[in-house]
Each structure stands twice: as C-alpha cells, then as structure tokens.
Amino acid sequence: MLIIANSLSIHIKNALEQAFPEAASKAHESGSTLDPQLVPASKPEFGDFQVNGALQLAKPLKTSPRSIALAIIEQLQKNKEFLSLCKSPEIAGPGFINLTLKEECLQAEISKQLEDERLGVQSLKSSSTHKERSTVVIDFSSPNIAKEMHVGHLRSTIIGDSIARVLEFRGHKVLRLNHVGDWGTQFGMLIAHLKTVAPEALITADAVELGDLVKFYRQAKQRFDEDIIFQQTSREEVIKLQNGNSKSLKAWKLICDQSRKEFEQIYNRLDIHLEERGESFYNPYLKKVIDDLKDSNLLIVDDGAKCVFLEDITGKDGEALPMIVQKQDGGFNYATTDLAAIRYRFSAIPNGDGAGRVIYVTDAGQANHFAGVFQIAKRAKWIPNEGCLEHVPFGLVQGENGKKLKTRSGETVRLRDLLDEAVDRAETDLRLRLKQEGRIESEAFIKHVANTVGIAAVKYADLSQNRITNYQFSFNKMLALQGNTAPYLLYALVRIAGIARKGGNLQTTIASLKFNEPQEWSLIRELLKFDKVIDEVEEELLPNRLCTYLFELSQIFNRFYDQVPVLKAVEPSRSSRLALCRLTADTLKLGMNLLGIPTLERM
RNA sequence: GGGCCUGUAGCUCAGCGGAUUAGAGCAUCUGACUACGGAUCAGAGGGUCGGGAGUUCGAAUCUCUCCAGGCUCGCCA
Numbered sequence: 001m002l003i004i005a006n007s008l009s010i011h012i013k014n015a016l017e018q019a020f021p022e023a024a025s026k027a028h029e030s031g032s033t034l035d036p037q038l039v040p041a042s043k044p045e046f047g048d049f050q051v052n053g054a055l056q057l058a059k060p061l062k063t064s065p066r067s068i069a070l071a072i073i074e075q076l077q078k079n080k081e082f083l084s085l086c087k088s089p090e091i092a093g094p095g096f097i098n099l100t101l102k103e104e105c106l107q108a109e110i111s112k113q114l115e116d117e118r119l120g121v122q123s124l125k126s127s128s129t130h131k132e133r134s135t136v137v138i139d140f141s142s143p144n145i146a147k148e149m150h151v152g153h154l155r156s157t158i159i160g161d162s163i164a165r166v167l168e169f170r171g172h173k174v175l176r177l178n179h180v181g182d183w184g185t186q187f188g189m190l191i192a193h194l195k196t197v198a199p200e201a202l203i204t205a206d207a208v209e210l211g212d213l214v215k216f217y218r219q220a221k222q223r224f225d226e227d228i229i230f231q232q233t234s235r236e237e238v239i240k241l242q243n244g245n246s247k248s249l250k251a252w253k254l255i256c257d258q259s260r261k262e263f264e265q266i267y268n269r270l271d272i273h274l275e276e277r278g279e280s281f282y283n284p285y286l287k288k289v290i291d292d293l294k295d296s297n298l299l300i301v302d303d304g305a306k307c308v309f310l311e312d313i314t315g316k317d318g319e320a321l322p323m324i325v326q327k328q329d330g331g332f333n334y335a336t337t338d339l340a341a342i343r344y345r346f347s348a349i350p351n352g353d354g355a356g357r358v359i360y361v362t363d364a365g366q367a368n369h370f371a372g373v374f375q376i377a378k379r380a381k382w383i384p385n386e387g388c389l390e391h392v393p394f395g396l397v398q399g400e401n402g403k404k405l406k407t408r409s410g411e412t413v414r415l416r417d418l419l420d421e422a423v424d425r426a427e428t429d430l431r432l433r434l435k436q437e438g439r440i441e442s443e444a445f446i447k448h449v450a451n452t453v454g455i456a457a458v459k460y461a462d463l464s465q466n467r468i469t470n471y472q473f474s475f476n477k478m479l480a481l482q483g484n485t486a487p488y489l490l491y492a493l494v495r496i497a498g499i500a501r502k503g504g505n506l507q508t509t510i511a512s513l514k515f516n517e518p519q520e521w522s523l524i525r526e527l528l529k530f531d532k533v534i535d536e537v538e539e540e541l542l543p544n545r546l547c548t549y550l551f552e553l554s555q556i557f558n559r560f561y562d563q564v565p566v567l568k569a570v571e572p573s574r575s576s577r578l579a580l581c582r583l584t585a586d587t588l589k590l591g592m593n594l595l596g597i598p599t600l601e602r603m
Numbered sequence: 604g605g606g607c608c609u610g611u612a613g614c615u616c617a618g619c620g621g622a623u624u625a626g627a628g629c630a631u632c633u634g635a636c637u638a639c640g641g642a643u644c645a646g647a648g649g650g651u652c653g654g655g656a657g658u659u660c661g662a663a664u665c666u667c668u669c670c671a672g673g674c675u676c677g678c679c680a
Contacts, residue, residue, distance in 0.1 A: 042621070052621060055660060065660075093622045094660075144680080181680065279680090305678050314605060315676050321606095327678045334680045365674050367607055395608080396673080433642075465616070469609065470673075477615070481642040483628045484616085491642050499639050536619085548617065551627085562644045569638095581639095603642085 001109055001120070001528040002535065004085065005038065005049065008099065011082040012036040012051055015075035019068075023061055036072070040532075046092065047100035048525070054095040065095025072097060103521075107513055110524050114583055119590055120531040124171035134356025134386075135173045137345045138164045141274060142362070144181035145259040146190055146217045148210065149266050149415040151405050152363070155394045155471065158462050160361035161272045161596045162543040163392070169594055170538050175275065175353055179341065180263075182256055182278035185331075186217070188238030191251050192230065193220035202251035210262040213255065238331070242283065266415055270455065271596060282340035286332045289340045290325060296380050304328040308376050313368075323372045335373060342377045346387055357388040359541070364393035364468065392541050395470035405473050423454030425475055430603075449603050453479070453487055456597045460486035463595050464547035484551045489588060490600055492554040495561055496585040497601040499578070504567050506582035513579060514572040519560040520580060526556045527583050530591070543595060550591045557584045 016034050017024035027034050037052040054068040061068060069091045076082050076089055087100045113120045140160020143149045149157075160176070168174045191202065193216055200207040201216075208216070223230045241248040260276070267273065290306060293299040298308045300322075307322035315321040325336045345355045360370060370391040377383055399405040407413055427450035434441055461478035465471050481487045500506050515521060533549040536542075566577040589599050 037621090039619075039621090042619095046622080050621085055621075058660065096622065142680095185679075303677075307677080312606095313676090316604070318605070322677060324678045329678085331678085333678065337680090363674090364608060366680090368675055369680090371607085393608085429642095437640090469616085472615065474615085477629075480629075485628090487642065488628095491640085495640065495643085502639055504639075540619095544617080545619095548627085555627090558643060559645095561639075562641095565638045567639050602640090 002531045009038040011079055012038055015072045018075045019071035020061060047098040049099040051097035066091060069095045069097050106524055109528055114579055119587055121534050135175055135354055136167055137175045137177055137353055137355045137358040139177050139179050140361035142179040143263060145256050146213050148214055151397050151413040151418055155462055156361045158459050159394055159467055162463055163541050165594045165596060166537050178274045178276045180276055180278040183280040185238055187241055187252055188234040189220040189224045190217055191237045192233045205254055210258055213258060269419060279337045282337050285340040285344055286336050289336055292380055298379055310372050310375055338373045343382045346383055359390050359392055361392045364395055367393055394467040398470050398472050400474050422458045423451050425479055426450040426454035452598050452600055456486035459597050463543045466544050489550055489554050490603055492557050493585055493588050493599050494603050496581045499566055499581055502567060504578050506578055512572055513576045515576055517564050519564050523556050523560045523580055526553050527587055530587055546591055
C-alpha cells in the first residue's frame with residue numbers, strides 16, 4: 001500500500017500548497033517544502049491515515065490548526081483522483097485530518113496483491129541508481145577455527161541471515177561473508193602443541209575430531225600462559241605460517257577443514273548459507289594498509305607500536321586513544337585485518353568487492369572497536385563518497401537468571417547442544433499432545449515437525465526481540481504454543497492448510513471479490529501493510545519489526561478464522577474469504593522465509 | 604574517570620514527535636467448543652514510561668542533568 005500512501009501524500013501536499021500559495025513559494029525559495037506529515041493512523045478508529053502537518057504549520061501560517069486543516073480539505077474536495085481513493089476527510093482533535101480509504105480502493109489493492117508474487121513489495125532490480133545497485137556486504141556469524149560454535153555466535157548468525165534475506169528480496173546484490181577467525185597467534189600455539197601431542201593431525205585429514213581440537217586448543221592456551229619456552233616456539237610457528245612455510249600451511253589447512261565441516265553441519269541445520277572468507281584472506285593486504293596509512297600521514301610510532309590516534313575518542317587518561325595496527329614485534333592484529341577488509345570491500349572489482357554498503361553484525365561490545373576502525377577508514381579515504389559503513393550491534397544472550405548464558409557446569413553453551421535441546425523439547429511436547437488428542441503420526445512426521453518447530457522457535461525468539469537490548473534466552477518461552485512465538489505463527493499457517501485440505505481451493509482466481517464483515521476488512525488492511533514493513537526493516541535493519549507484524553497478522557487472522565466461517569459461507573463470500581486465507585498464508589510464508597524460518601502444513 | 608548501550612505493567616518485551624484511555628505476550632481472574640485443528644477466541648484487573656528540568660501547540664519518543672544496571676577503554680579477537 002506504499003504506492004497509495006505516496007499518492008495520497010502528493011495530493012495532500014498539492015492541496016496544502018494550493019491553500020497557502022504564498023507560504024509554499026516562500027518555502028520553495030528557502031529550499032524546503034510544506035510537509036503535510038502523512039502517517040498511518042495511530043488507531044483503527046481514526047481510519048487508515050492521518051495528516052499531522054496542520055498543527056506544526058499553525059505558527060508560521062499564523063492561523064489555527066483547524067482552519068489550516070479545513071483549507072486543506074477544501075482543496076482536496078476538488079481533487080477527483082483523491083476522492084476516488086478516500087472517503088471524505090475528517091478534522092479531529094486539535095487539527096488532525098483523518099483519512100479512510102474507500103472500500104473499492106482497498107479491494108482493488110488486495111486484488112493486485114493477490115496477483116503479485118512479491119505481495120506488493122517493489123524490487124529494486126528495475127532501479128538504475130548506482131547506490132541502490134551496488135553490492136551490499138554483510139559480515140556475520142564469524143566463528144573461530146578450532147573452536148566450536150557457541151551461543152555467542154547465535155545472534156550474529158540468525159540476525160545477519162535475516163537481514164541478508166530481506167535485502168536480497170528487495171533486489172540488492174548481497175555478499176554474505178563469514179569472517180572466520182582463521183589466522184593469528186592462536187594457530188602458532190595450536191600447531192606447536194599438536195606437534196607434541198598429536199603430530200598426525202598436522203599431516204593427515206580427519207586424524208582428529210573437532211572436539212579433540214577444541215581440547216587441544218584449551219591445553220595449548222594453558223601451556224602458552226604458563227610456559228615461556230612454549231610461548232617462544234608458538235611465536236616461531238606463527239611466523240613460519242605467516243611467511244608461507246608449506247608444512248605449516250598444510251597443517252593450518254587441515255585444522256581449518258576439520259572446523260569447517262563442523263560449522264557446515266550447524267549452518268545446514270539452520271539453513272543458512274554464507275561465503276567463507278576468513279581473516280587469512282586479508283593477509284596479503286595487511287602491509288598495504290600500513291603503507292596507505294603512512295602515506296596519508298595517519299601513522300604514528302608510539303612505544304614501538306605503529307598506531308593511528310583517534311579523533312574525539314579518548315582513553316582512561318583523557319588522551320586520544322591509539323589504535324594499534326602493527327605491534328612492537330612487527331605482527332599485525334585484528335584492527336589491521338578489519339581495516340584491510342574495509343579497504344578491500346570498498347575497492348572496485350577485480351581488486352575488491354565493489355561494495356556500496358558494508359554491514360557488520362556483531363555484538364554491541366565491539367562498538368568502540370568499530371567506531372575506531374570506521375573512523376580510520378574514513379580518514380584514509382577508503383570509503384567512496386556514496387559508501388555506507390554500518391555496525392549493526394546486538395546485546396548479550398542471557399540466561400533466565402539475567403546473567404550470561406552458561407551450562408550448569410559453568411561452560412559456554414555449544415550451539416549444537418542448544419539446537420538439540422530445542423528440538424528434543426519440541427519433540428516431547430509434540431508426543432504428549434498427540435497422546436492427549438489420540439492422534440497417530442509416523443516417526444518421520446514427528447521428527448520433521450519437532451525439528452522444524454525447534455529450530456523455528458530458537459530463531460524466532462531471537463529475531464522477535466529488538467536486537468540492541470540483551471536477550472533473555474528461555475526454552476519454555478520460545479516453545480510456548482501461545483503468545484508471540486514461532487509455534488503460534490506456525491499454527492496459523494496450519495489452520496489455513498487445514499481449510500485447503502477440507503476442500504477449500506485456495507488457488508481459485510476470483511473475478512469478483514465481495515467483503516462485508518469487519519473481520520475481513522481488518523485482515524485486508526493488515527495484509528496491505530506488508531510492503532511498508534519490509535521497507536522499514538530494510539531501512540532500520542530491525543527484523544523484530546517484521547516479527548511484530550507477522551504476529552499481529554496471525555492474531556487478526558485467528559480472530560477472522562474464529563468469527564467468520566469460510567468453507568460454509570455462500571458465494572461470493574466463500575471464494576473471497578478463501579482468497580484472504582491464501583494471501584494470509586502467502587504473507588506468513590514469505591515473511592517467515594525472510595526471517596529464515598521454515599513453515600509446516602501440519603503439526 | 605571517559606565513551607557506548609539499557610531503564611516502560613508482577614515477569615519478558617513492543618512502541619515511528621502526535622489525540623479522551625501508553626500497547627502486546629506471559630502470569631492471574633471470568634467467559635466461549637455440533638462452523639474450517641480450542642496450539643484458538645471474547646473479556647477483566649494490573650503503569651507517577653528510572654527521577655528532575657528544558658525544547659515544542661504536543662514528549663515514553665528530542666536536549667540537558669542526576670540515579671541505577673550492563674559493555675568497553677594500548678599491543679587478544
């Protein structure tokens with residue numbers, strides 16, 4: 001319904017300018033315009049849209065808001081095009097104008113949406129502006145090699161995937177990058193340690209499991225912290241690796257392969273796909289970063305380390321905070337890698353990704369780090385004029401006690417175990433329900449439903465929360481069958497599928513739709529909001545807005561379903577209601593698809 | 604101490620500068636199953652939007668200040 005809203009906005013703006021020509025031309029001279037402030041109605045009883053502009057214009061126009069509103073309405077009454085869309089506008093309260101769309105208009109819109117595969121959401125593919133067509137890089141998930149994916153990776157992975165899906169659907173060219181931690185000091189430690197405890201792992205594929213690697217990694221870390229000689233050998237191993245020693249590289253590759261296999265299992269379960277491009281990828285570009293910074297006179301050697309001092313960001317002592325890009329020992333650190341990544345991503349193809357927008361989905365704790373890195377990238381002039389660089393932060397995952405989520409024994413929770421538990425719990429619930437209802441279902445059905453519900457619940461619980469705040473993780477809440485949860489949304493779809501099974505042909509094309517119940521109209525109005533919601537998610541990168549919408553749509557549908565018969569209705573109501581069922585199902589499916597959540601016909 | 608984030612119903616959270624009455628969900632209480640799956644629906648109670656000041660015709664929303672909590676602040680990522 002964005003097109004309608006835009007067209008209304010233009011009509012009202014014209015009316016405003018016709019009513020107050022002098023003020024309008026004055027505004028034009030100073031480079032601005034009179035803004036009618038058309039927004040969706042704040043409450044259903046106020047209609048579909050409201051115009052707020054009259055209140056703000058009262059002072060400059062030296063008239064009362066109500067008389068401005070009246071003048072706008074007088075102009076609108078002359079506009080045939082406007083009158084074909086809207087019922088007679090009403091002045092309310094101190095000077096709001098309430099607009100209610102005509103039923104013919106809503107009906108025409110819903111008919112269009114029924115025919116449209118994209119459900120009214122415009123695609124940018126036809127657009128030609130450079131900014132809109134350039135690549136969007138989304139950096140998310142980013143686990144570390146030789147470690148298991150744990151609950152800390154959950155939010156980045158799920159939120160990043162959803163943002164990627166929304167932008168892809170809108171027609172952006174999206175590069176989903178997995179910036180895995182596959183380089184740096186930890187590999188020196190690990191290789192040095194493996195040489196003594198499991199040398200076969202360095203020359204043979206599959207010699208050790210990831211679980212063992214994780215154990216070895218912990219041991220190596222401990223040795224590194226306690227043993228000075230081991231620290232020395234570790235550093236030597238890092239240097240060998242970074243200099244491209246073939247044996248070291250082979251060992252490194254084997255370790256990475258082993259981790260990668262494990263990551264793939266998780267990504268497959270979550271149905272998330274991204275392109276791996278780890279920190280090691282940027283190794284050849286690190287030196288250039290230093291050279292560039294030197295050339296732009298940003299580089300300062302302090303205490304033996306090469307740094308860039310940040311502007312307007314101070315440390316404990318109130319002095320400008322340095323960002324170290326090359327350590328005393330000549331090694332590079334993560335700031336260097338991140339800078340190299342930004343430089344590469346914005347560089348033109350084939351020496352870069354040619355990105356116009358780069359998005360980082362990482363925890364809020366890294367906000368300072370990214371603020372610094374972004375600032376340096378800007379000062380080094382690596383970001384093109386139209387380029388956009390954003391950190392999309394999210395809060396911690398907490399347990400129900402409000403503390404950081406841990407297992408009973410105090411360890412970080414493995415992502416694999418977390419997903420297993422969600423699926424197990426979904427299965428237990430399902431079996432209990434089947435027993436209570438006396439239903440018999442195949443094992444395959446039970447496993448499939450439990451898996452879908454479990455994964456959907458985990459994803460939805462995360463996405464439905466505003467990502468900026470900390471997130472309280474609770475299996476009980478996310479798997480609850482009522483409330484703003486995945487199972488509630490899935491159930492709405494199952495009900496529609498049930499109607500189809502009972503003989504309702506959802507695919508019939510309807511020549512003449514006929515609606516007369518308020519429940520039908522409120523469902524129609526909700527369905528027509530979909531394009532606006534997608535627009536907002538794209539703009540604000542807040543998937544919870546989409547979740548809220550889908551939940552409200554499900555509620556409105558359930559009300560409709562409860563209060564209005566579909567299959568037993570007489571024509572043309574029957575077909576018209578079936579059409580609404582179909583569009584509701586399509587909207588829920590598409591919406592959930594954009595969240596990365598699978599759906600079901602039966603559960 | 605500096606920076607960033609958070610503070611809204613008993614709990615978990617939405618909330619886009621707009622309207623008498625700040626919204627959901629959970630929990631609590633009361634109703635509704637011979638219409639398509641009751642995993643639902645209808646309704647009730649529950650709030651000084653952390654405190655204070657300011658900007659504005661209008662503030663949960665913007666600004667300042669104070670209070671509380673979290674994260675972060677030089678060679679880990």
